[in-house]
Amino acid sequence: MRQNTPRLVVQAAPFLREGVTTPGLMRDVLLALAPVLGMAVWHFGLSALLVVLAATLGSVATEWLLGPKGPHHSSVVDGTELTSLTDGSAALTGVLLGLTLPPTLPLWMAVLGGAVGIGLGKLVWGGLGQNLFNPALVGRAFLQAAFPTALTTWVVPGGVTGSSALLARNFAWPFLSAPPVAEGLSGATPLNVMKFAHQPTPFRELLWGNIAGSLGETSLAVLALAGLWLLVRRAFDWRIPTSILLTVAAFSGFLFVLVPERYPSPGFMLGAGGLLFGAVFMATDPVTSPLAPRGAWLYGIGIGLLVVLIRIWGGLPEGVMYAILLMNAATPLLERFTQPRAFGHARGLP
Amino acid sequence: MKSPLSPTFRHGIHPEGHKEATEALRIERMPFVERYILPLSQHAGAPARPVVQPGAAVTRGQLVAEAGGFLSTTLHSPVTGQVVALGPRHHPGGKWTESLEIAADPFASQRLPEAAPIPWQSLTADEFVAQVQRAGLVGMGGAAFPSHVKYRLPEGRRIRHLVINGCECEPYLTADHRLMVERPEAVLRGIEILARRLGVEETVIGVELNKPDSIAALEGALAARAGLAGQDGHGSAEGGAPVRVVPLQVKYPQGAEKMLIEAIFGLEVPAGKLPLDVEMLVNNVGTMAALADWFDRQVPLIERVLTVAGPGVSRPANLIVPVGTPVRAVLEHCGGLGAEVREVVLGGPMMGTPLASLDVPVLKGTSGILAFTAATTRLPKEYACIRCGRCVEACPQYLNPSRLARLARLPGADRLEALESWNALDCVECGSCSFACPSGIPIVQLIRVAKGEIREHRSRRSPQGKP
Numbered sequence: 001m002r003q004n005t006p007r008l009v010v011q012a013a014p015f016l017r018e019g020v021t022t023p024g025l026m027r028d029v030l031l032a033l034a035p036v037l038g039m040a041v042w043h044f045g046l047s048a049l050l051v052v053l054a055a056t057l058g059s060v061a062t063e064w065l066l067g068p069k070g071p072h073h074s075s076v077v078d079g080t081e082l083t084s085l086t087d088g089s090a091a092l093t094g095v096l097l098g099l100t101l102p103p104t105l106p107l108w109m110a111v112l113g114g115a116v117g118i119g120l121g122k123l124v125w126g127g128l129g130q131n132l133f134n135p136a137l138v139g140r141a142f143l144q145a146a147f148p149t150a151l152t153t154w155v156v157p158g159g160v161t162g163s164s165a166l167l168a169r170n171f172a173w174p175f176l177s178a179p180p181v182a183e184g185l186s187g188a189t190p191l192n193v194m195k196f197a198h199q200p201t202p203f204r205e206l207l208w209g210n211i212a213g214s215l216g217e218t219s220l221a222v223l224a225l226a227g228l229w230l231l232v233r234r235a236f237d238w239r240i241p242t243s244i245l246l247t248v249a250a251f252s253g254f255l256f257v258l259v260p261e262r263y264p265s266p267g268f269m270l271g272a273g274g275l276l277f278g279a280v281f282m283a284t285d286p287v288t289s290p291l292a293p294r295g296a297w298l299y300g301i302g303i304g305l306l307v308v309l310i311r312i313w314g315g316l317p318e319g320v321m322y323a324i325l326l327m328n329a330a331t332p333l334l335e336r337f338t339q340p341r342a343f344g345h346a347r348g349l350p
Numbered sequence: 351m352k353s354p355l356s357p358t359f360r361h362g363i364h365p366e367g368h369k370e371a372t373e374a375l376r377i378e379r380m381p382f383v384e385r386y387i388l389p390l391s392q393h394a395g396a397p398a399r400p401v402v403q404p405g406a407a408v409t410r411g412q413l414v415a416e417a418g419g420f421l422s423t424t425l426h427s428p429v430t431g432q433v434v435a436l437g438p439r440h441h442p443g444g445k446w447t448e449s450l451e452i453a454a455d456p457f458a459s460q461r462l463p464e465a466a467p468i469p470w471q472s473l474t475a476d477e478f479v480a481q482v483q484r485a486g487l488v489g490m491g492g493a494a495f496p497s498h499v500k501y502r503l504p505e506g507r508r509i510r511h512l513v514i515n516g517c518e519c520e521p522y523l524t525a526d527h528r529l530m531v532e533r534p535e536a537v538l539r540g541i542e543i544l545a546r547r548l549g550v551e552e553t554v555i556g557v558e559l560n561k562p563d564s565i566a567a568l569e570g571a572l573a574a575r576a577g578l579a580g581q582d583g584h585g586s587a588e589g590g591a592p593v594r595v596v597p598l599q600v601k602y603p604q605g606a607e608k609m610l611i612e613a614i615f616g617l618e619v620p621a622g623k624l625p626l627d628v629e630m631l632v633n634n635v636g637t638m639a640a641l642a643d644w645f646d647r648q649v650p651l652i653e654r655v656l657t658v659a660g661p662g663v664s665r666p667a668n669l670i671v672p673v674g675t676p677v678r679a680v681l682e683h684c685g686g687l688g689a690e691v692r693e694v695v696l697g698g699p700m701m702g703t704p705l706a707s708l709d710v711p712v713l714k715g716t717s718g719i720l721a722f723t724a725a726t727t728r729l730p731k732e733y734a735c736i737r738c739g740r741c742v743e744a745c746p747q748y749l750n751p752s753r754l755a756r757l758a759r760l761p762g763a764d765r766l767e768a769l770e771s772w773n774a775l776d777c778v779e780c781g782s783c784s785f786a787c788p789s790g791i792p793i794v795q796l797i798r799v800a801k802g803e804i805r806e807h808r809s810r811r812s813p814q815g816k817p
Contacts, residue, residue, distance in 0.1 A: 006687055006688075006689060006690075006691040006692065007692070008691075008692065008693060008694060008704075008705060008706060008707075008708075009692045009693045009704075010693075010704045010705070010706050011693075011704060012704070012792055012794075012795035012798075013695075013699070013700060013701050013702055013703070013704070013781050013784075013794070013795075014699060014700040014701070014781035014784050014785050014794070015693065015695055015699040015700075015702065015704070015720075015722065016365050016366075016521060016699045016700065016785060017784075017785055017787075017790070018363070018365070018740075018785055018786050018788075020740070020786075020788045021731075021733070021788050021789075021790070022733040022734075022736055022738075022788045022789045022790075023733070024788065025736070025738065025788055084734070087733050087734070089736075127734060128733070128734040128736065129734035129735045129736050129737060130734075237739060286736050286737045286738045286739060287736050287737050291737055291739045291742055291750065291752070292742070292750075339750065340742075340748050340750075341748060342621060342747060342748050342749055342773045342776055343608065343612075343618055343621065343746065343747040343748045343749075343776065344608070344618045344619055344620045344621035344622075344623070344747075344776070345620075345621050345773070
């Protein structure tokens with residue numbers, strides 16, 4: 001009677017899954033970043049690719065060296081051992097970090113930034129899902145503090161061919177000073193020009209990205225398309241970029257209407273610097289942003305306000321990184337006070 | 351998001367239906383087999399008490415176990431034959447439980463004797479409840495809660511709306527679908543009896559839009575009834591309270607009591623309360639047909655319609671299966687199992703029970719038997735929670751499943767209070783969170799276990815019951 005019984009697997013319901021996986025989500029974001037990286041290479045040549053690769057190397061190597069190991073943190077599926085390395089999150093952090101860096105950065109710094117981002121930004125907190133701050137931005141904040149000059153050495157896009165001069169800087173020896181950027185190449189970012197020379201950059205150039213700046217922040221058009229694709233894929237909470245952009249537009253618009261000759265236009269504020277990159281790729285990191293809808297709105301509004309405050313009254317021309325990191329810190333609190341009302345409970349009560 | 355076209359509840363998920371294989375197949379009768387196993391415990395509450403001993407000859411439909419209390423119901427022999435054993439048998443839930451084993455008599459007629467209708471209109475309320483218990487009726491949607499318990503209203507309470515669940519929102523299952531198509535008048539007859547007995551103002555049948563033929567069949571049967579009532583010269587008042595079919599959007603878990611009420615009436619049953627507290631009663635379409643079978647023909651709950659489907663089944667079907675039929679026999683009737691079958695599930699793929707053995711019986715609450723092959727058996731690799739929020743968007747109870755799962759995994763008893771404050775006990779265990787989780791975390795299972803711990807902890811704090 002018991003012959004012909006197949007070996008049955010017993011696992012808890014449900015027996016169907018939607019099919020979306022965490023590595024799949026990471027892959028989606030990496031795919032969305034591919035054209036952004038492509039634009040960076042188009043503008044800055046091989047240097048763009050090298051800087052991003054170096055940051056990714058630093059991240060992945062650190063995850064591999066220090067990341068969680070052992071039977072509790074890995075599983076064997078079809079004979080392959082899977083660890084935190086294979087979920088793609090470390091690589092994503094590295095690519096994100098790399099795209100916030102200038103093309104002139106010595107590669108050893110990018111590697112170090114990736115290592116600090118993963119090590120201090122993620123692993124010391126307990127690994128994926130446990131960290132308070134966006135790991136890529138922790139890496140960048142570290143680099144900004146440690147190497148302020150290198151992090152603010154900007155060049156105008158020289159195209160794929162005009163970038164050989166950058167490579168000399170990229171391959172500088174660790175802890176030795178890098179050769180200066182050639183006269184004709186060096187340039188200032190639109191936010192720099194605005195802050196210190198009070199000259200807005202035409203929107204058309206921001207759109208195409210023919211400007212000096214970090215690798216990933218140069219082309220609005222590509223960033224917008226990548227963001228829309230991720231939105232369609234439900235890869236992030238649409239409320240976060242929406243509330244950031246609306247807040248920046250409203251706040252800077254208010255200032256612009258108040259004193260047009262002193263404050264930049266909202267269009268410029270939205271288009272310049274790392275705002276769109278940060279709003280689409282950094283602020284939306286689900287680990288470090290609130291889960292509940294109301295929390296997401298408040299988080300985005302907070303980032304928007306801080307960006308405008310720092311850009312206009314702060315010492316730095318750009319404020320997206322610090323704005324996001326500060327609101328990361330506020331996330332647990334926001335989370336606590338914005339939990340949705342459970343079904344069948346009175347409104348207004350947690 | 352609600353569509354202006356047809357109502358539904360908020361949140362929830364959209365799993366693939368997988369109903370194409372069986373939705374057009376007529377219900378057929380499963381042939382009788384040699385042995386039947388009737389676990390005395392088929393649902394929450396006390397087990398039934400056997401009234402026959404091994405060796406006794408029984409006839410089909412004969413009472414073989416009486417209710418073991420009010421929260422318990424009766425059992426009847428699914429076949430004419432002989433009781434061969436009373437002892438522990440493998441239960442689909444995994445344990446061994448006291449069961450009656452009945453051997454069918456291959457030479458006896460399995461035809462049910464003709465019986466007169468029960469004059470339900472002249473019964474007292476208590477007599478009506480006793481009759482339902484006598485019929486062994488349970489909720490046919492899956493949970494198999496004894497129906498008579500729902501029908502005994504506490505003093506001073508009333509039911510305004512009878513809500514009939516024809517959603518069948520679990521993928522693969524088409525048993526209710528076919529029942530509505532093939533026996534709509536039985537469903538309506540059950541509704542008529544229950545609606546009159548409870549004195550409801552209105553009956554609403556919720557059917558998802560992926561069953562247009564069910565909706566049409568019910569509407570057709572309603573129109574036929576209205577025509578008859580008109581010919582007889584009866585007014586609608588005497589014809590009973592109005593019955594309305596409400597087409598609903600396709601979404602899981604719309605068949606959950608509270609979700610169905612929200613979908614139809616836009617009303618939230620308060621947390622910790624029952625539909626009774628908003629003067630409603632929810633029953634499955636299958637329960638209505640079974641109710642009609644008892645009061646019109648005195649057929650107790652000895653068989654039910656279930657769907658046999660899934661990628662591991664070579665001949666999918668909708669079958670009438672006697673309660674107690676071994677799952678192995680049902681699967682063999684449907685073409686047998688190939689060597690590639692890895693997983694067999696009783697019920698739907700979202701809330702069903704996984705089987706470790708095929709030598710377990712079909713229960714009163716078994717709505718389907720599904721077989722999955724190695725290729726379709728998902729053993730999800732678990733990744734860290736990245737707080738993506740998909741479980742939060744899926745949860746029909748607006749809970750934070752990711753937080754609950756995280757709390758459930760902490761050690762110690764302190765977490766139980768935290769779990770309670772995050773409304774863990776409101777979880778309806780529909781599994782939408784686990785379905786949506788990209789990290790493959792067994793969220794609903796973690797919450798289910800934690801709920802059990804909370805209840806146990808509570809009862810230890812206040813042994814008298816509720817604190």
